[in-house]
Amino acid sequence: MTTVIDGKKTAASVVEAVTVAAAALERDTGRRPGLAVVIVGNDPASHAYVSSKSRMAKQCGFKSVQHTLAEETSQQELMELVATLNADPEIDGVLVQLPLPKHLNSEAVIQSILPEKDVDGLHVVNAGKLATGDAETGLVSCTPAGAMILVRQIRGPDLSGLNALVIGRSNLFGKPMAQLLLAANATVTIGHSKSRDLPALARQADILVAAVGRPEMVKADWVKPGATVIDVGINRVAAPEKGEGKTRLVGDVAFAECAAVAGAISPVPGGVGPMTIAMLMANTVIAAYRAQNKPAPKF
Numbered sequence: 191m192t193t194v195i196d197g198k199k200t201a202a203s204v205v206e207a208v209t210v211a212a213a214a215l216e217r218d219t220g221r222r223p224g225l226a227v228v229i230v231g232n233d234p235a236s237h238a239y240v241s242s243k244s245r246m247a248k249q250c251g252f253k254s255v256q257h258t259l260a261e262e263t264s265q266q267e268l269m270e271l272v273a274t275l276n277a278d279p280e281i282d283g284v285l286v287q288l289p290l291p292k293h294l295n296s297e298a299v300i301q302s303i304l305p306e307k308d309v310d311g312l313h314v315v316n317a318g319k320l321a322t323g324d325a326e327t328g329l330v331s332c333t334p335a336g337a338m339i340l341v342r343q344i345r346g347p348d349l350s351g352l353n354a355l356v357i358g359r360s361n362l363f364g365k366p367m368a369q370l371l372l373a374a375n376a377t378v379t380i381g382h383s384k385s386r387d388l389p390a391l392a393r394q395a396d397i398l399v400a401a402v403g404r405p406e407m408v409k410a411d412w413v414k415p416g417a418t419v420i421d422v423g424i425n426r427v428a429a430p431e432k433g434e435g436k437t438r439l440v441g442d443v444a445f446a447e448c449a450a451v452a453g454a455i456s457p458v459p460g461g462v463g464p465m466t467i468a469m470l471m472a473n474t475v476i477a478a479y480r481a482q483n484k485p486a487p488k489f
């Protein structure tokens with residue numbers, strides 16, 4: 191029987207643990223975790239994600255601040271806001287929603303966030319800590335951290351002897367996911383658009399992680415029987431069967447046909463997506479504990 195991985199349920203249990211940890215911090219220090227989320231421009235999906243983040247932060251008992259900036263915001267204005275948030279003692283985590291409008295230099299903005307407040311885990315200090323096996327003292331990018339919790343649920347903490355393929359090499363997901371799998375002793379390959387014969391690489395994988403942004407690219411004959419398949423894609427496609435102009439959400443994996451071969455598979459929606467926001471809450475509470483010189487909880 192194939193296991194359909196329930197990301198919503200796991201995310202809810204992470205959020206519950208975060209809420210308990212936030213309450214304990216407030217009780218012990220009088221300080222609650224503070225999260226600032228910054229969004230620039232009018233992208234509807236980004237606005238929906240940011241609203242969910244702000245709402246979830248409040249639900250966890252955090253101080254939650256949202257800065258909504260106009261599309262034409264300049265690099266300097268955005269960097270000045272980040273500097274203000276870096277200096278604010280009530281703010282433990284700063285997140286700038288991506289993608290930014292094209293005229294802005296995202297990398298410069300991300301690298302201007304203090305590493306200890308970089309709850310997205312994208313600063314070179316945090317990426318470097320993960321790459322050198324020191325993730326415990328840094329902050330790990332939210333989506334891979336959440337995907338890894340799902341992998342551990344199925345395969346346990348030690349992936350010795352297992353082959354993993356991560357399709358996608360972004361800084362936000364592919365590279366940190368590969369590092370997390372490697373840290374858990376998997377034998378890791380990163381595949382991408384220039385790789386030769388991705389289906390053949392995929393068929394070797396006990397753990398197959400797809401993050402390419404191509405709707406339903408991974409087919410049943412890519413999947414090793416019994417493999418754990420983690421789908422990180424979020425693609426909105428036309429759904430004429432639902433009516434004219436309607437859409438539906440699909441991942442990078444053709445779910446029904448791959449589920450027939452896999453041992454466990456994460457769906458879209460309801461798989462990795464909900465873990466992203468839960469792990470942002472986890473990173474914020476970790477940053478808040480560290481700011482108060484207290485041992486941070488583990489998730």
Ligand SMILES: Nc1nc2c(c(=O)[nH]1)N[C@@H](CN(C=O)c1ccc(C(=O)N[C@@H](CCC(=O)O)C(=O)O)cc1)CN2
Nearest residue numbers: 239286287288289310332333459460461463464466467
């Ligand atoms: N600064 C960041 N920007 C972006 C990140 C990020 O981690 N940091 N990730 C994505 C978007 N994202 C969070 O920001 C995100 C994407 C998807 C979900 C989610 O819960 N998806 C649901 C479906 C939602 C829907 O119906 O549209 C699911 O998969 O079940 C949460 C967060 C890019 N930007």
